[in-house]
Amino acid sequence: xxxxxxxxxxxxxxxxxxxxxxxxxxxxxxxxxxxxxxxxxxxxxxxxxxxxxxxxxxxxxxxxxxxxxxxxxxxxxxxxxxxxxxxxxxxxxxxxxxxxxxxxxxxxxxxxxxxxxxxxxxxxxxxxxxxxxxxxxxxxxxxxxxxxxxxxxxxxxxxxxxxxxxxxxxxxxxxxxxxxxxxxxxxxxxxx
Amino acid sequence: xxxxxxxxxxxxxxxxxxxxxxxxxxxxxxxxxxxxxxxxxxxxxxxxxxxxxxxxxxxxxxxxxxxxxxxxxxxxxxxxxxxxxxxxxxxxxxxxxxxxxxxxxxxxxxxxxxxxxxxxxxxxxxxxxxxxxxxxxxxxxxxxxxxxxxxxxxxxxxxxxxxxxxxxxxxxxxxxxxxxxxxxxxxxxxxxxxxxxxxxxxxxxxxxxxxxxxxxxxxxxxxxxxxxxxxxxxxxxxxxxxxxxxxxxxxxxxxxxxxxxxxxxxxxxxxxxxxxxxxxxxxxxxxxxxxxxxxxxxxxxxxxxxxxxxxxxxxxxxxxxxxxxxxxxxxxxxxxxxxxxxxxxxxxxxxxxxxxxxxxxxxxxxxxxxxxxxxxxxxxxxxxxxxxxxxxxxxxxxxxxxxxxxxxxxxxxxxxxxxxxxxxxxxxxxxxxxxxxxxxxxxxxxxxxxxxxxxxxxxxxxxxxxxxxxxxxxxxxxxxxxxxxxxxxxxxxxxxxxxxxxxxxxxxxxxxxxxxxxxxxxxxxxxxxxxxxxxxxxxxxxxxxxxxxxxxxxxxxxxxxxxxxxxxxxxxxxxxxxxxxxxxxxxxxxxxxxxxxxxxxxxxxxxxxxxxxxxxxxxx
Numbered sequence: 001x002x003x004x005x006x007x008x009x010x011x012x013x014x015x016x017x018x019x020x021x022x023x024x025x026x027x028x029x030x031x032x033x034x035x036x037x038x039x040x041x042x043x044x045x046x047x048x049x050x051x052x053x054x055x056x057x058x059x060x061x062x063x064x065x066x067x068x069x070x071x072x073x074x075x076x077x078x079x080x081x082x083x084x085x086x087x088x089x090x091x092x093x094x095x096x097x098x099x100x101x102x103x104x105x106x107x108x109x110x111x112x113x114x115x116x117x118x119x120x121x122x123x124x125x126x127x128x129x130x131x132x133x134x135x136x137x138x139x140x141x142x143x144x145x146x147x148x149x150x151x152x153x154x155x156x157x158x159x160x161x162x163x164x165x166x167x168x169x170x171x172x173x174x175x176x177x178x179x180x181x182x183x184x185x186x187x188x189x190x191x192x
Numbered sequence: 193x194x195x196x197x198x199x200x201x202x203x204x205x206x207x208x209x210x211x212x213x214x215x216x217x218x219x220x221x222x223x224x225x226x227x228x229x230x231x232x233x234x235x236x237x238x239x240x241x242x243x244x245x246x247x248x249x250x251x252x253x254x255x256x257x258x259x260x261x262x263x264x265x266x267x268x269x270x271x272x273x274x275x276x277x278x279x280x281x282x283x284x285x286x287x288x289x290x291x292x293x294x295x296x297x298x299x300x301x302x303x304x305x306x307x308x309x310x311x312x313x314x315x316x317x318x319x320x321x322x323x324x325x326x327x328x329x330x331x332x333x334x335x336x337x338x339x340x341x342x343x344x345x346x347x348x349x350x351x352x353x354x355x356x357x358x359x360x361x362x363x364x365x366x367x368x369x370x371x372x373x374x375x376x377x378x379x380x381x382x383x384x385x386x387x388x389x390x391x392x393x394x395x396x397x398x399x400x401x402x403x404x405x406x407x408x409x410x411x412x413x414x415x416x417x418x419x420x421x422x423x424x425x426x427x428x429x430x431x432x433x434x435x436x437x438x439x440x441x442x443x444x445x446x447x448x449x450x451x452x453x454x455x456x457x458x459x460x461x462x463x464x465x466x467x468x469x470x471x472x473x474x475x476x477x478x479x480x481x482x483x484x485x486x487x488x489x490x491x492x493x494x495x496x497x498x499x500x501x502x503x504x505x506x507x508x509x510x511x512x513x514x515x516x517x518x519x520x521x522x523x524x525x526x527x528x529x530x531x532x533x534x535x536x537x538x539x540x541x542x543x544x545x546x547x548x549x550x551x552x553x554x555x556x557x558x559x560x561x562x563x564x565x566x567x568x569x570x571x572x573x574x575x576x577x578x579x580x581x582x583x584x585x586x587x588x589x590x591x592x593x594x595x596x597x598x599x600x601x602x603x604x605x606x607x608x609x610x611x612x613x614x615x616x617x618x619x620x621x622x623x624x625x626x627x628x629x630x631x632x633x634x635x636x637x638x639x640x641x642x643x644x645x646x647x648x649x650x651x652x653x654x655x656x657x658x659x660x661x662x663x664x665x666x667x668x669x670x671x672x673x674x675x676x677x678x679x680x681x682x683x684x685x686x687x688x689x690x691x692x693x694x695x696x697x698x699x700x701x702x703x704x705x706x707x708x709x710x711x712x713x714x715x716x717x718x719x720x721x722x723x724x725x726x727x728x729x730x731x732x733x734x735x736x737x738x739x740x741x742x743x744x745x746x747x748x749x750x751x752x753x754x755x756x757x758x759x760x761x762x763x764x765x766x767x768x769x770x771x772x773x774x775x776x777x778x779x780x781x782x783x784x785x786x787x788x789x790x791x792x793x794x795x796x797x798x799x800x801x802x803x804x805x806x807x808x809x810x811x812x
Contacts, residue, residue, distance in 0.1 A: 015341040019418040022448055026410055030452035033499065037460070037492055041471070046487045117469065121487050124469040128460065 014164055017171065024175050027136065031129070031179060035186050038125045042190060048120035052187055053109035056130075059102040060184050063137075066095035067177040074170050077163070082156045089151050092173070093144045096137060103134050126187065133180055140176050143169045201752055204763055204778070207798050212776030213426040215338070238343035239770040243350050244328030245661055248654070250354065251321020252736060257361075258312035261305045263729050268297045269704035270722025286369070299702045303372035304390050306700060308364070310375025311398070315405055316360075318508040318646050320353045323447075326511055326653050327416045327440040329661060333761035334434050336425025336778060338771045341418040345411045352408035356401045363397035371398040374700070376497055379472035379490045383464040386478050396465070399458055406451045406458075413451075416444035425760070427780035431535075432797070432807075434759050434784045435528060438535050439514025442542040443507050449546070450503040457496030464488070494556055498549035505642045506545040509609075510538060512649020513580060516602040519652045520587050522757045523599035525793060527785035529586030530579070531808065537576035544573045554622040555629040563622040570620035577613055581606060597671025598656035604679050605648040611683075612641025615690065630700070633693025636686045644682045651675075654739070659754050663767050664746030670738040677731040684724035688717045758784045758796045783808045 041047075069091040076084030107127060110116075115123035147169045150162065234242060264279065277295030280287040286301035328346070332339055340346045363370040372390030373381030377398065385392045420441045424433075433441075460471040464485075472493045473485035521528040528534060550558055550566040584606045593599065615637040618624050628634060651674075658666050692714050697705040704718050705711035753762035760780070764772050778798040785808070786795040801807055 013422070015418050015422045018422055019341060019345075019414050022414045022417050023410070026414070026448045026452045029449050030456045033453040033456040033496055037456070037471075037496060040495065041489055041492055044489055117467065121469070121471055124463065124471060128463060128469075132459070 016164070016168060020168055020171055024172075027175075027179070031133075031183070034125070034129050034132070035183075038129070038186075039190065041121050041125070046120075048115065048122045049191070050110075050113060050115045050123065052126070053106055053113070055102060055106045055109055056184060056187075059099055059106065060180065062095055062102060063099045063177050063180050066092045066099065067174055069095060070170055070173050074166065077158055077166060080158055085156075086151050089144070089148055093141070093148060096141050096144060096173075100134050100137055100141070103130060106130070129183060133176070133183060136176050136179070140169075140173050143172055204752075204796070204798060207800070208763070208773070208776050208778045211426075211779040211781070211798070211800065213336075213779055214776050236347065238339070238347045240328045240332050240340050240343065240346060241661070241768065241770075241772075243346055244325050244330075246350050247320055247324035247328060247353070248661075250350075250357065251317050251325060252739065254312050254316040254321065254357065255732070256736065258309050258317060259729055259732060261309045261312075263726060264297065265302055265305045265309070266722045266725045268302055268702070270719045272703045272706050300372060300389050301369055302702050303374075303388075303700070304369045304394070307372050307374055307390070308360075308370055311360070311371075313643065314375060314504065314508070315402070316353075316357060318642070318650075319409065319447075319504070320405070322646060322650050323440060323443050323507060323511040324350070324353065324412060325650075326436070326515060326657075327412065327444065329657060330436050330761060331416055331419050331440055332423070333660070333764060333772060334437055334759050334784075335420060335423065335428055336760050336780065337419060337423035338773075338777070340415045341422060342415055346415050349408050349412035349415065352404050352411065356404035356408060359397050359404065360401040363394050363401070366393050366397070368392050368394055370394040376494075376501070377461070378497075379461065379464065379488075379493050380476055383461055383472050383493075384476065384478060384483075385465060399462060399465075402458055403455065406455045409447050409451050413444040413447040416440055417448065420444075425777045425780055431532075432780055432783045434514075435517040435531070435534055435538075436511075436514040438538050439510045439517075442538050443510045446503040446507050446510075446542055446545060450500040450507075453496055454500035457493055457500075460496070461493065491553070491556055491558070494553050495549070498552045499546075501552060502549040503542075503545040505638070506541055508642050508646045509649075510541070512605060512646045512653075513538070515649045515653035515656070516584065516605045517587075518759070519598050519602040519656045520584055521785055521787065522656075522755050523594040523596065523602070524587050524591035525594070525756075525787045526587055526591045527787055527789075527808070528583065529589075530583040531783070531785060533579050534583055537579045540576040541573060544569055544576070548573065551620055551622075551625075554625045560622065567620060567622050571617065574613070574617055577609075581610055581613075596655070597666065597668055597675060598652045600672065600675040601648045601652035601655065604675060605645050605652060607679070608640050608645035608648055608682070612637055612639075612645060616641060627696070628693065630698055631693035632689040632697050632699055635699050636689035636693060639689075640682070640686050644686070648678075651678075651735070656755070657761075658739075658742065658746075659749040660761055660764075662743050662746070663749050664742055665749065665754075666742040666746060667738050670734060674731055674735045674738070677734075678728055681724050681728035681731060685721050685728060688721055692717060753796075756794050758786060758794055760797055763796070763798060781807075 069088045073085050073088035073092060076082075076088060107130070110123060110126060115126070117124055117127050147166060150165065154162075237243060237246075264283070267274065267276065275294045276287050276297050277289050277293060279297075280289065280295055283297075283301070286298045287295040288298055289295045328340075331337070360370075368389040370390060371377070371382070371394040372388055373395070377395070381387045381391055382395055385395070420433075420437060460469075463469040464471050464473055468485075470485040470488035472490050473483070473488040474490070476483045476485055517528055517534060548566055548570045550562065551570045554563050554566075588603065615633065619628055619634060619637055655666055655671055658664070692705075692711070695711065695714070697711045697714060704714075706715060706718075749766050752764070752766060755762070760778060763778050765774065780797045781800045782795065782797055784797050787793070789795060790802075790805075
């Protein structure tokens with residue numbers, strides 16, 4: 001590390017991005033706690049088995065599509081193509097909204113097959129974990145709202161500062177997407 | 193203020209000008225517009241130095257409340273037959289006065305007091321008051337940053353802590369009393385509002401307070417990590433960081449990784465309480481009524497709780513370890529012994545703290561084979577802990593030690609950490625824990641090793657950095673009385689508890705076991721413990737008086753670097769404004785422990801290496 005001492009090693013990564021990564025680490029720990037609690041509880045028996053409604057799988061496609069849209073918007077932003085940037089940002093926003101609404105219908109479907117919130121921890125866990133994930137998606141939608149305001153209110157200028165702010169939104173949105181993919185795979189493997 | 197400019201300070205200014213990092217501070221800061229009046233300067237400040245002091249003073253407030261509570265229940269334990277009617281003006285209906293005029297402490301409220309004492313001391317005092325205070329004050333100053341990565345989130349961190357305090361404080365005045373099921377909040381007592389008086393609104397407010405507190409700890413932790421990794425000054429590589437910074441950094445990592453797990457446990461608990469789920473509840477009968485809850489597991493909560501709970505004890509002790517390392521080295525006028533080993537042992541303790549949580553649950557019905565795993569890793573923690581103790585003693589050994597309040601408390605820390613750590617080796621064995629579990633032996637162990645020891649580290653830090661925080665010194669005579677009294681008093685409180693615990697006296701009993709024939713002969717010992725506790729309590733009031741008196745009327749600091757220390761906080765002006773350094777940020781040229789090198793008493797970090805000189809910190 002001798003050479004490191006000689007140069008000024010400040011800001012290799014933007015502090016806000018690093019802070020967001022650390023926060024994501026915290027969120028990951030929370031969901032790790034939930035899913036390990038799920039495993040521990042499931043191993044103890046008295047576990048109601050049911051099939052996860054198909055709507056949750058459809059919804060996985062929705063949130064994956066929203067991530068792709070956001071990526072296209074981001075590359076459009078970097079390439080200076082305003083229409084693509086704005087258009088796909090709107091698409092992302094709409095898909096994010098649809099995701100939360102469809103999650104709600106997923107819970108309704110769960111309820112209809114008798115897997116109610118209180119009947120057994122097996123279903124309670126699904127509601128709590130997916131509900132908490134939806135809360136994080138709502139946080140992402142709030143961030144997307146800020147990004148939309150930037151896109152449509154401010155003049156289109158892909159400055160360094162604008163890019164950094166946008167990247168924070170992108171980083172978080174991809175995270176809640178990947179988090180859902182983890183959760184749905186987890187629910188599949190640990191058949192509720 | 194009379195400021196004596198010394199030769200060293202002139203050299204320092206010159207070097208900062210030549211080598212320092214110019215971030216064009218003056219071009220952006222024509223006075224701090226955010227600090228224009230009293231309210232914005234001292235209350236809603238975003239300056240890390242003010243926020244640190246806010247954490248400290250709030251922590252002192254809570255320490256006083258928590259300690260006063262312990263005095264009330266210690267009086268109950270030591271003198272169960274005594275008249276407590278004199279406390280009625282303060283405790284009101286919790287003192288029941290019988291027709292003869294004899295006042296008795298309400299047994300339910302006794303449990304509330306124990307619960308609140310634990311919650312307050314563990315979270316509000318030794319987490320927020322300790323790492324909140326010193327991470328805030330020292331991280332930017334010692335790594336050479338203008339402020340935290342996000343000063344605003346940092347202020348939020350304090351205000352969430354403040355709100356958590358307000359909620360918990362209000363819960364003390366509920367007609368049903370605050371939560372009374374123990375600071376660990378195990379279900380079913382915590383999950384069923386009808387389980388006891390304190391399990392109703394008291395528990396709801398406890399959970400809200402904890403949620404707010406977790407937000408505070410996370411905002412703080414995210415900030416500390418980002419600041420340490422991202423905002424170090426020129427030349428400050430990781431191996432040139434003072435051990436304080438290493439300790440605060442690992443503490444913050446532990447917090448960010450473990451508090452969310454407690455949050456998830458608290459959320460599930462909330463659903464069990466108010467939405468009718470059964471995550472933690474199974475086949476329960478309350479007051480003759482069979483509840484419909486089935487299928488839950490109370491042990492699951494214990495896993496989630498202790499997955500935070502064990503790293504939490506290192507969140508408490510690591511900052512103290514960092515402070516003590518720094519204070520010992522400065523006052524021994526010697527480099528810290530085994531700097532690299534110190535860093536690796538901090539990292540090892542941090543890592544191990546995540547895989548030992550079930551040693552709190554040996555008696556909860558955990559599979560004995562799983563216990564084996566936790567026994568082994570628990571005992572392995574003794575290795576890095578012993579490395580640290582060895583190095584502290586190595587630092588003091590053969591030195592020309594300066595005895596002042598700060599360094600005495602640092603030495604006291606080492607003593608307490610050894611005494612409390614040794615009993616940890618007993619308790620870490622699941623077989624011995626069958627006898628020791630939930631006895632006063634456990635109470636003695638954790639109070640010495642993470643209560644008294646952490647407090648000693650905190651006191652060392654307060655006495656040492658008081659001149660930096662307030663521009664004045666604390667009174668040394670009062671400080672030394674505070675130290676010797678507390679050292680003797682703390683051992684007088686907790687040493688006897690080992691005997692009662694070995695004999696099997698259970699903790700949390702309203703009469704301290706006096707109603708059992710087997711334990712009755714410990715009555716006098718219990719009285720002795722209570723007298724010692726009252727004595728120590730009054731000594732802490734002496735500290736509080738000294739603290740607040742010195743803020744306003746202590747001896748003034750006249751030189752920037754009164755202790756002759758190497759770290760960067762002592763290069764800032766005596767009363768540093770927001771931004772810490774008026775001009776350039778000093779560049780770091782060497783590690784922080786060059787004491788007694790090449791015939792010089794100390795060589796600050798901003799002094800360039802001489803021709804051919806080897807830097808300890810750069811050599812990794």
